[in-house]
Amino acid sequence: MHFFGYRGSNFYAEGVPVQKIIKECGTPVYIYSSKTLKRHYEAYGAAFAKVPHLICYSIKANSNIAVLKTFANEGSGFDIVSGGELFRALKAGAEPKKIVFSGVGKRDDEIEFALKKGILMFNVESPEELAAINRIARRLRKKAAIAIRVNPDVDPKTHPYISTGLKKNKFGIETAQALKEYINAKNNLRNLTPIGVDCHIGSQITKIEPFIDALAKTRELLKTLRSEGIDIQYLDMGGGLGITYDTEAPPHPSKYGEAVIDGTRGLGVTLIFEPGRSMVGNAGILATKVLYTKKGSEKNFIIVDAAMNDLARPSLYGSYHAIKAVKESHGEEITADVVGPICESGDFLAKDRILPSVKSGDCLAVMSAGAYGFSMSSNYNARPRAAEVMVDGREFHVVRERESLADLIRGERLVPEGRRRRK
């Protein structure tokens, strides 16, 4: 559920006409609904109200500090995958004791930063990483709480680029080896305290079964670890619950909750969840303006001012995003590709889409753009990145200014003329 929709013929974000935001902020612009963000957090909270749990919003889905602050105010924890995300979380007022650190390639400086801030735990993905965290913790005279991310070899039946829990994926440690690593950590790595088991099998998962299959495997490991005298207190189920972009019908968090609570009954653990997409995906849209329309003999094109640098998902995964006219018209329709100005044929937002026959200057709303939208954006083709706006009831606030041309070259320098090496 979200708070975007038509009132009469005008498209609204909560109580604000999208056209009004466009008039003040220009296009392309990301627009987030704070009510939707809060509702999604509450849906998870309600789903797990009966059991000890911690929701750690996965920052990489949308890392704007105003989004993070909205969740922090609700009591959310955070799942980070870099020192940069830790910095953002702390700027937004996150409690370090509610932060988990995931990712296959944590650098020494990032591990040190997280240890000094006192995060809840590291989700460790390799034996060498265990050794690195132990070494850094020893130097800092600290104990690092860890979970091992197990790779349960479960097929989440999602896009191959976003499935992570198969043996062929780079993520986690296979279950049998994970057991050995826990025992090694307990016996030999004095500055580590194993407190959790972690598992994240992929993204945009629209069925409950893969989660339950993964849970069955991690539950066995957890029991074995306890019998080895390793005091596991946390079971981190990762994120990955899908959303409706088109016709998908993913389980509601309450259904997911029922299944997980059922599968963990009697374990006596605090459950951790790392939802990203399902928290922010449908809480954001990307508004864009039509620059030109072009009719070809085979295809019609609607050329807009948002491109793959703003929203990479269609180019990257062939993803579907619904597109709506900001001013609804009940006139003619056309079938067209919605494309951006970037010099790549892969630069499209929609293909062969039936749309109202818009003209230059009309605006479109690309739906479900709150997750992996702005956070994956780039400056490709020297395009300043879009502004971001947070709507709250009838008010809205710019939570990230549109980049300027000066921003494009920030930090760049010319080579000093005199020092050029002679050949």
Ligand SMILES: *Cc1c(COP(=O)(O)O)cnc(C)c1O
């Ligand atoms: C990306 C990621 C998530 C969030 O996934 P969603 O599909 O957006 O819910 C959670 N945990 C880890 C380790 C991730 O890499």
